[in-house]
Amino acid sequence: MSKHLLTLDDDSLDSQLLQAPGVALLDFWAEWCAPCKMLLPTVHELADLYAGEVRVATINADQNPKSAExxxxxGLPTLVILRNGKEVDRVVGTQSKTRLAALLDRYLTTSP
Structure with a gap:
């Protein structure tokens, strides 16, 4: 379990990610979703790896339909990459740590 991973809901999404500067990774998941559970350890690793550089968060799509909409x-899992509160990229389905890290690195090293 990563101490750097944020767990968000419909009420906290705006203040924690959408109004925050910099790059963020938002993982939409659900309890019944086996691929989501397979991806979770990777999301935890990324939260630790990018601590202080990228805000990494999860949000349960079933319990937070407003945010999912x-x-x-x-489809789940859906991972949304934000920069300065705006969506810049997304991937759906399980992804490797290498692929996700490459995406994050791209948005950390390019100008908005």
Missing amino acids: QFSVR
Whole structure:
């Protein structure tokens, strides 16, 4: 369990990520979703690896339908990359740590 991983809900998403500067990774998941559970250790690793550089958060799509609708989540897991509160990229389905790290690195090293 990563101490750097944020757990958000419909009420905290705006203040924790959408109004925050910098790069963020938001993982939409659900309890019944086996691929989501497979991806969770990778999300924890990324939270530790990018501590202080990227805000990494999870949000349960079933318990937070407003946020899932706001981001037009149609499949799980959905990982949304934000920069300065705006979506810049997304991937759906399980992803390797290497692929996700490459995406985060791209947005950390390019200008907005």
